[in-house]
Amino acid sequence: MLEKAYYRTFQAVFNIGSRCMNWPTPALYTGPGSIEKIPELLDKEKVRNVMVVTGPSVGKKLAPRILSLLDHAGIRYVLFAEVESNPTVIIVNKIQKLYLENGCDGFLAIGGGSPIDAAKGAAARVVRPKAEVGKMAGLLKVMKKIPPFIAVPTTAGTGSETTIAAVITDSETHHKYAIMDLKLVPKYAILDPELTRELPPKITATTGMDALTHAVEAYTNLTYNTDETIRMSEEAVCEIFRYLERAYSDGNDMEARTQMLIASYKAGFAFTRACVGNVHAIAHTLGGLYNTPHGLANAVILPIVLEDYGEAVYVKLAHLAELTGLKDEGSVEEKAKAFIAEIRNMNRRMGIPTGFDFIKEEDIPQMISWALAETNPFYPVPVIYDRRRCEAVIRRIISEA
Numbered sequence: 566m567l568e569k570a571y572y573r574t575f576q577a578v579f580n581i582g583s584r585c586m587n588w589p590t591p592a593l594y595t596g597p598g599s600i601e602k603i604p605e606l607l608d609k610e611k612v613r614n615v616m617v618v619t620g621p622s623v624g625k626k627l628a629p630r631i632l633s634l635l636d637h638a639g640i641r642y643v644l645f646a647e648v649e650s651n652p653t654v655i656i657v658n659k660i661q662k663l664y665l666e667n668g669c670d671g672f673l674a675i676g677g678g679s680p681i682d683a684a685k686g687a688a689a690r691v692v693r694p695k696a697e698v699g700k701m702a703g704l705l706k707v708m709k710k711i712p713p714f715i716a717v718p719t720t721a722g723t724g725s726e727t728t729i730a731a732v733i734t735d736s737e738t739h740h741k742y743a744i745m746d747l748k749l750v751p752k753y754a755i756l757d758p759e760l761t762r763e764l765p766p767k768i769t770a771t772t773g774m775d776a777l778t779h780a781v782e783a784y785t786n787l788t789y790n791t792d793e794t795i796r797m798s799e800e801a802v803c804e805i806f807r808y809l810e811r812a813y814s815d816g817n818d819m820e821a822r823t824q825m826l827i828a829s830y831k832a833g834f835a836f837t838r839a840c841v842g843n844v845h846a847i848a849h850t851l852g853g854l855y856n857t858p859h860g861l862a863n864a865v866i867l868p869i870v871l872e873d874y875g876e877a878v879y880v881k882l883a884h885l886a887e888l889t890g891l892k893d894e895g896s897v898e899e900k901a902k903a904f905i906a907e908i909r910n911m912n913r914r915m916g917i918p919t920g921f922d923f924i925k926e927e928d929i930p931q932m933i934s935w936a937l938a939e940t941n942p943f944y945p946v947p948v949i950y951d952r953r954r955c956e957a958v959i960r961r962i963i964s965e966a
């Protein structure tokens with residue numbers, strides 16, 4: 566009880582401070598062909614040698630389109646295309662080293678959340694060379710302007726192009742944690758749906774469910790929400806319900822691809838201010854320990870945690886059920902349950918499992934410790950978990966596999 570009172574007091578005090586902060590948003594360029602804007606933006610920022618950060622697959626398939634634009638404009642670049650999912654401290658340090666060795670003067674991150682987060686981590690290290698990555702974990706530890714940063718998402722999910730967070734994994738301990746700082750919001754975000762056209766259905770599904778989790782966790786959180794984050798969450802949920810499965814079944818549906826990128830951006834806008842919650846905190850432990858893709862972990866855990874929250878979230882979920890046109894008759898409880906049931910239905914229709922059977926018994930105590938340490942005291946979750954309740958949720962994730 567005392568702990569919970571402390572967490573709520575912390576959140577109330579942080580909320581007052583948060584409303585006095587200047588929350589930056591990236592300048593946004595959207596639509597097919599918007600990548601063509603990149604050379605002009607780099608030029609505007611006087612970037613002459615840009616550090617391009619991406620993953621192996623995007624590095625082969627999509628990055629060349631952007632690199633040829635740079636070649637054409639006479640902008641030099643250094644390419645690092647080795648960021649795998651759940652990027653590690655080692656990768657962040659490699660990027661920082663390359664950046665400094667080559668005298669780079671800006672970042673261009675192309676990919677899903679992993680390359681964008683790894684580049685953000687490296688940017689933080691560039692301006693804080695004495696701070697180890699782990700030392701910047703948590704809130705407001707960077708506090709220094711990073712070099713010009715352009716984020717180009719190639720999935721519609723993480724929202725990293727607009728958030729204050731970089732999620733990094735310690736390769737030795739397998740602890741996955743977030744560096745959160747207003748300075749990590751990219752200066753520019755390019756939402757070009759052409760880059761998501763060839764995304765495989767499975768990744769479209771899980772990254773889209775990550776975006777849904779951002780919107781729902783932000784929306785059901787207490788305290789930090791503003792009128793704008795509430796509106797952004799609601800719009801994101803409606804758009805994801807409408808367009809995710811269209812993008813999943815037809816990757817060439819450019820309207821669906823465009824709307825999913827916008828929804829993901831809106832969900833990112835909402836959660837960077839209003840925070841994520843227990844779903845993400847538990848999902849991060851699976852990413853760190855078992856390399857579970859982030860969106861997949863969230864997709865599986867989201868309905869389980871919402872069911873566990875019970876009546877604490879009924880009113881808000883009922884409202885989402887009405888807004889999405891899912892159910893506008895019946896009691897608040899019935900509508901909320903219909904909303905959760907629809908998340909399970911979406912998962913099933915897109916081939917996402919109902920649980921995970923690979924979680925090892927001996928890892929559970931560590932998972933609980935990491936998840937609670939991530940959530941408390943900072944995330945204003947609708948239900949504060951203690952060890953017992955967190956364990957019960959993890960055991961449901963296993964038993965529902």
Ligand SMILES: [Fe+2]
Nearest residue numbers: 723775779859
């Ligand atoms: Fe996420």
